[in-house]
Amino acid sequence: MRILGLSGEYRPTSKSGMMVNLALDYARSKGAEVIFWDCNEKPLPFVGEDGCWENANVKEFQSLAAECDAFLVCSPEYHGTMSGVMKNTFDWLYDKHVGGKAFGLMSTLGGIQNANTLNHMRIMLRWLHAWPVPEQLSVGHVKEAFDENGQLSDPKTVERMHSLVDAVLNTAVMMNSQDE
Numbered sequence: 399m400r401i402l403g404l405s406g407e408y409r410p411t412s413k414s415g416m417m418v419n420l421a422l423d424y425a426r427s428k429g430a431e432v433i434f435w436d437c438n439e440k441p442l443p444f445v446g447e448d449g450c451w452e453n454a455n456v457k458e459f460q461s462l463a464a465e466c467d468a469f470l471v472c473s474p475e476y477h478g479t480m481s482g483v484m485k486n487t488f489d490w491l492y493d494k495h496v497g498g499k500a501f502g503l504m505s506t507l508g509g510i511q512n513a514n515t516l517n518h519m520r521i522m523l524r525w526l527h528a529w530p531v532p533e534q535l536s537v538g539h540v541k542e543a544f545d546e547n548g549q550l551s552d553p554k555t556v557e558r559m560h561s562l563v564d565a566v567l568n569t570a571v572m573m574n575s576q577d578e
């Protein structure tokens with residue numbers, strides 16, 4: 399089981415990057431092989447930018463996505479929806495890379511927790527023929543959500559994250575068994 403983590407913010411140290419990495423840590427503890435796509439280290443150009451179709455990072459990203467069984471994703475909410483970085487990352491993916499594969503969705507917000515970004519990502523994934531699991535996690539007032547060790551302070555949030563990752567792993571096993 400191979401899981402790819404995607405963040406809608408460049409830095410792995412951003413709150414969304416931290417969320418993805420915590421979710422990946424838990425997936426690893428359950429026996430999955432995990433990979434975090436670090437946009438800071440390997441940026442993806444804007445779709446349509448000069449030379450983008452031949453970009454080495456894009457090619458690597460698409461092959462990696464095609465080789466992965468499931469995805470754990472977190473986007474910051476910007477102006478009521480996913481960030482441009484998140485959308486551009488998804489714009490490099492097609493049915494042939496992610497179709498029929500499980501996704502776990504998370505979002506971080508500066509303000510009050512809501513499901514806008516999660517719902518927008520869910521709708522978008524329909525066009526990629528991907529399978530976001532019903533469980534999801536949105537963390538409001540995210541600046542206060544982590545302790546000094548970079549762990550989520552609220553045990554209920556941790557529990558929700560674990561349920562989300564468990565659902566992604568179980569769904570991926572189910573999807574893989576159908577392919578056999």
Ligand SMILES: Cc1cc2nc3c(=O)[nH]c(=O)nc-3n(C[C@H](O)[C@H](O)[C@H](O)COP(=O)(O)O)c2cc1C
Nearest residue numbers: 407412413414474475476477478506507508509510
């Ligand atoms: C351009 C921009 C737009 C934002 N819009 C919202 C918003 O609509 N609602 C909200 O609660 N927070 C908003 N925020 C705050 C971010 O959601 C928050 O800083 C982010 O989730 C923190 O995660 P990050 O460190 O991964 O960026 C916005 C921040 C920026 C930079």
